[in-house]
Amino acid sequence: MLLIFIVSFTFSMTQSIDGFVFEHESERKRFGRLIEEFRCPQCVNTNLAGSDAPIAQDLRKTVFSLIQDGKSDQEIRDYLRERYGDFILFKPRFTPGTWALWGTPIVLLLLATWFLMGIREKRNAITLDLNDMQRVKEISGIH
């Protein structure tokens, strides 16, 4: 029990990821979030956090030192994008080249809504038709 306490205590004291030591818990969290946001340039479908490629190690170091320099999240994103292009961002920016990417889901949603509303209207129309038929039958007395 005491051992567990000591171990957990030392862990919370160092606040380090992978050899990087942070002064504040908030910085460590920022670091963890940022390295998950960038794609490892060499390995296509892994982020910086999950890659052991030399370039990913270097970029983690870069992100760490940029945080130490007091750079904002956006400044760090811009720094990496200037050097590695949009490729490095897992969440693409809204540019003339990516409008289709961002716009398609919205357009599809609108189309689906329009389509569903069309079906509902048609169903209502049919129900009305049947009601009318019923009334016609009742009034006319023919079954």
Add this chain to the structure above:
Amino acid sequence: MERRLKTRLLLVTPLIGFGILVFFLGIGFRLGEHNVHPSAMLNDPFPEFSSMSLLDDEPITREDLIGTFRLVNVWASWCTACIEEHDLLLELARSGTISIIGINYRDQAEEAKTWLYERGNPYETVVVDAKGEICVDLGVYGAPESFLVDPEGIIRAKQVGVLTRTAWMEEFQPWLEAQVEQY
């Protein structure tokens, strides 16, 4: 009659969807490798750096690099793909086609020197980048990688991965020839 038309339209919808998919996949495949690694640093100035020369331990900065056309080549002794382009680099250096500057990426100095001694040295100077800091500033993906830098220090062409003969002939050489005439 109208209903039949609608049913037909509904039947061809998957076909239209498939058509759109093929259209975009077609564009995607045609873009090919080039857009997988976009040339982010193209037409940007070569970044500032200050380091040491591998062979004589002299300080070296960006200033030493500019003033003439350079082929800047990122390599390392641990990099097996670098061996593939080595013959071409030696050829370019020996024929005096272009001055080649090496950037020794995340390497041990002794191993790098041995590598050059055993295989021949195409580099006019080798810049030490043991921590990979210059390479991050250059937007390097990994070794090997090559940049064509003009006398003003602007990056004009870039090859991610092995500098093949084809890449040299098709992208680096035509640009170099056109520019050399101007200077």
